Amino acid sequence: MAVIRDVMPAFDLLQPTSVADAQKLLAEHGSDAWVLAGGLDSFDWLKDRIRKPKVVVDLSGIEELRGVRTTGNNGSEGIEIGAMTTLTEVVNHPIIQQKYGLLAESAELVASPQIRNQGTIGGNVSQDTRCWYYRGGWPCYRAGGNICYADTPEGRNREHAILHADRCVAVNPSDSAPALIALDAKFVIRTPKGERVVDAEDYFIGPDIDITRLHILRPGDLLMAIRIPSTWAGAQFYFEKIRDRNVWDFPLMNVAAAMVTSGDTIERIRIAVNGAAARPLRLKTVEDAVRGKPRNATTGEMAGKLAIQGAIPLQFNAYKIPLMRNLVKRAISGVEEATWTS
Amino acid sequence: MTEKTSNDAPKAVSRRNFIKGVITSGVAVSSAGYLFRASTLLHGQQLTGGVGERLITLNVNGQQRRVDVMKQETLASTLRYKLGLTGTKLGCDRAECGSCTVLIDDIPHYSCSVLAHTVRGRKVMTIEGLASADGTLHPVQQGVIDEQGFQCAFCMSGFIMTAVGYLKTNPNPTRRELANGISGCLCRCQDYDKILTALMRGAENSRRSKLG
Numbered sequence: 001m002a003v004i005r006d007v008m009p010a011f012d013l014l015q016p017t018s019v020a021d022a023q024k025l026l027a028e029h030g031s032d033a034w035v036l037a038g039g040l041d042s043f044d045w046l047k048d049r050i051r052k053p054k055v056v057v058d059l060s061g062i063e064e065l066r067g068v069r070t071t072g073n074n075g076s077e078g079i080e081i082g083a084m085t086t087l088t089e090v091v092n093h094p095i096i097q098q099k100y101g102l103l104a105e106s107a108e109l110v111a112s113p114q115i116r117n118q119g120t121i122g123g124n125v126s127q128d129t130r131c132w133y134y135r136g137g138w139p140c141y142r143a144g145g146n147i148c149y150a151d152t153p154e155g156r157n158r159e160h161a162i163l164h165a166d167r168c169v170a171v172n173p174s175d176s177a178p179a180l181i182a183l184d185a186k187f188v189i190r191t192p193k194g195e196r197v198v199d200a201e202d203y204f205i206g207p208d209i210d211i212t213r214l215h216i217l218r219p220g221d222l223l224m225a226i227r228i229p230s231t232w233a234g235a236q237f238y239f240e241k242i243r244d245r246n247v248w249d250f251p252l253m254n255v256a257a258a259m260v261t262s263g264d265t266i267e268r269i270r271i272a273v274n275g276a277a278a279r280p281l282r283l284k285t286v287e288d289a290v291r292g293k294p295r296n297a298t299t300g301e302m303a304g305k306l307a308i309q310g311a312i313p314l315q316f317n318a319y320k321i322p323l324m325r326n327l328v329k330r331a332i333s334g335v336e337e338a339t340w341t342s
Numbered sequence: 343m344t345e346k347t348s349n350d351a352p353k354a355v356s357r358r359n360f361i362k363g364v365i366t367s368g369v370a371v372s373s374a375g376y377l378f379r380a381s382t383l384l385h386g387q388q389l390t391g392g393v394g395e396r397l398i399t400l401n402v403n404g405q406q407r408r409v410d411v412m413k414q415e416t417l418a419s420t421l422r423y424k425l426g427l428t429g430t431k432l433g434c435d436r437a438e439c440g441s442c443t444v445l446i447d448d449i450p451h452y453s454c455s456v457l458a459h460t461v462r463g464r465k466v467m468t469i470e471g472l473a474s475a476d477g478t479l480h481p482v483q484q485g486v487i488d489e490q491g492f493q494c495a496f497c498m499s500g501f502i503m504t505a506v507g508y509l510k511t512n513p514n515p516t517r518r519e520l521a522n523g524i525s526g527c528l529c530r531c532q533d534y535d536k537i538l539t540a541l542m543r544g545a546e547n548s549r550r551s552k553l554g
Contacts, residue, residue: 006419013413013459036457040437043455046414047435056413060460088449112526114443114452114504247525248438 008046011053017061019190019222026220027192029055035222036060037084037123040115045128050137059084065122065224068093075099078229080188083122083222087176088113090121100228102237102256106179109241112248122223124176125187125203126215129278130250131160131170141167141211151314158316159252162308162324164277166207169314172214175241177204177280178256178272182237186227192220197227201272204279214278232258232270238331242275242323251275253320255327264294271331273307276324283307283328290332300333398462402427403471411458418442418453421468429469429499433528440527443500443507444468450507450526469499472506481551482506482544491540493531501527505541509548517542 011034016022026033034053036042037060045051059065065084071077079095087107090096096104110116110124129135131142131150139145150157151169160169177200185200203215217223238257243249253275260268269287274280286303293299304325311321400407402425409424418435421427421444430453433441437455444453445467472480479487482505492498501524508523509515515523521538529537 007412008414008416010412011414013457015460039455039457043416044436058457058460112440113508113523114440114450114526115437117449118451118455 008043009049009052011046012055013058014055015058015061017063019062019064019224022057022059022062022222023190023192023220025055025057026222029057031219033057033219037126038086038115038119040111040119041123041127044135048135048137050135059222068096070095071227072230076230078227078231078233081121081226081228083225084120085122087116087119087121087124090176091116099230099233100183102179102183102232102239102258103176103228105237105239106175106241106254106256109239109254110175115248121176121226125174125180125226126217126223127173129170129214130173131168132156134170141207142170144212153315155315157314159250159275160314160317161277162311162313162317162320163281164206164208164279165312166211168207168211168278170207170278171275172204172277172279173250174274174280175251175254178254178274179239180226180228181272181280181282182256182258182270183228183232184258184270186229187223188225188227189217190222190224191218195224200226201280201282206278232260235260235268236334238334240327240330242327253323253327255324255331257331259295261295264296266290266293266295266299266332269332271328273324273327276311276320285309286328286332295332295334297329297333300329300331303332304329398459400425400458400461400466401464402466403468404465409458413457413459415458416454417444417446417451417456417458417461417466420458421453421466427468427470431496431499433497433500438528439497439500440504440524441497441500443503443527445503445507448507448510450504452526467503469503472502480506481547482509482541485542485544485547486540488547489536489540489543491533491537492529493533497527497529501529501537501541502544505544509545513545513549513552515545520545 014025016025032054034056036056036058065082067082067085069080071080075095087110090107091104133149134140134142138149141148148168149155150160157169161171180200186197187200187203189196205216235258241251241254243251255273257271259266269290271286272280272282286307289306290299290303307328308321308325313321397410400409407425409420411420418430418432421430430444431441432454433439435454437452442452442454443450446461447464472483482502504524504527512519517538520541
């Protein structure tokens with residue numbers, strides 16, 4: 001339970017109005033600077049006094065980072081979403097709803113209405129893990145220490161990783177990330193050396209690559225926009241998020257799939273899960289195994305079993321293995337997801 | 343004569359009005375226990391260079407308010423402790439409970455998780471700004487009174503502001519839709535059913551008042 005203190009420690013708030021100015025400020029202040037998007041991840045760090053930046057660079061005044069644009073002739077090549085576009089704007093955008101409904105669906109399941117009104121798509125994919133040992137300021141691996149408090153016999157690790165853990169067992173909490181991977185999105189990053197475009201799945205990294213970050217951004221880098229190609233426009237989509245509480249909560253696990261079928265046969269597919277590892281996982285082996293197979297329960301069953309190969313449970317999160325198996329199974333076989341009624 | 347005057351004076355100034363008075367008059371801000379201890383805080387901290395302008399103008403409830411705001415100050419703090427608008431409540435201070443919800447450019451936001459400096463040039467509306475100048479309550483407020491929707495009502499301003507914001511995007515919601523719209527607010531009395539009934543009545547009142 002968070003402790004309410006009267007005010008955050010002092011920092012200087014810088015409010016650039018262009019990306020160029022923001023970059024200049026970030027270069028000037030280096031690791032003293034903190035990049036602020038919607039703030040819903042940032043303020044927890046600052047209020048808890050775990051992170052104490054001297055300078056906060058607020059991106060909310062940069063107009064060029066906002067909004068959804070079509071690319072190509074009338075959107076023939078897809079869309080580009082500015083990193084500072086709010087999740088509510090993503091959810092309500094007519095083209096995203098019509099053609100890339102997977103993203104709209106995933107964004108609509110993030111947190112609560114007020115958070116979606118303020119939280120940004122760039123922030124949602126770049127937010128830090130919610131492992132409470134790490135968030136609570138414990139000197140764990142991710143914080144630069146040499147122990148994982150969650151991966152101990154008494155550690156509270158019900159929400160933690162079942163795959164690809166390496167010292168740290170934290171998971172990525174984003175809902176939009178797996179949807180963007182399934183849609184084959186590209187992330188546009190402005191580094192001090194110039195622009196870089198990476199595949200969505202390569203934006204995220206596990207502890208084997210860098211144990212202190214969930215994504216590839218380095219100090220001074222800015223996520224500018226997310227491009228969604230038209231490749232999967234209007235495909236069959238499946239998104240499901242499992243959480244303890246139906247509002248506000250982070251996913252225990254989620255699954256996102258985009259699929260093109262011909263008759264019964266799965267012709268093309270991309271599928272990703274999040275909440276299983278430190279990065280959202282694209283399930284390539286599942287994609288390869290189900291391509292050319294009929295979209296039915298048997299294929300789903302096979303896909304689910306394949307997806308969980310190599311999973312290792314911790315003390316309290318073994319449930320995540322059948323959970324992942326069933327989510328993948330449902331995504332592939334196209335079963336109507338379980339609905340909650342009041 | 344002197345004695346008589348003192349006897350006629352109002353016996354008890356409520357704690358809230360006392361605090362409001364203190365804030366308005368701008369003296370002895372640190373006398374109330376839970377207010378900012380701004381002076382002590384700043385003594386203990388080194389401010390970084392180039393702190394910039396702190397005296398800013400915020401558009402709150404249609405008024406231009408000049409106010410001295412620290413860079414790290416949340417909008418909820420400014421509203422409550424600098425502008426005396428204590429109708430906005432602080433529950434969790436973590437974007438979880440919704441009690442601090444205000445409208446910024448007509449959109450509900452958790453004011454505990456917005457820096458006051460970032461709303462310059464935008465329109466902030468708090469629960470104090472809902473009623474019209476002649477005192478007529480906002481239709482949603484009236485709905486809450488009609489249905490006696492709340493128990494302790496600490497969460498009420500947040501729920502009302504959230505509902506008012508939601509109804510701007512969907513004036514005629516089903517009960518389920520409105521429940522989803524206000525799902526970012528928590529009520530510790532677990533009074534959700536009656537709150538929803540009250541806010542549905544508020545939605546109805548709003549539609550009627552627009553017709554009439």
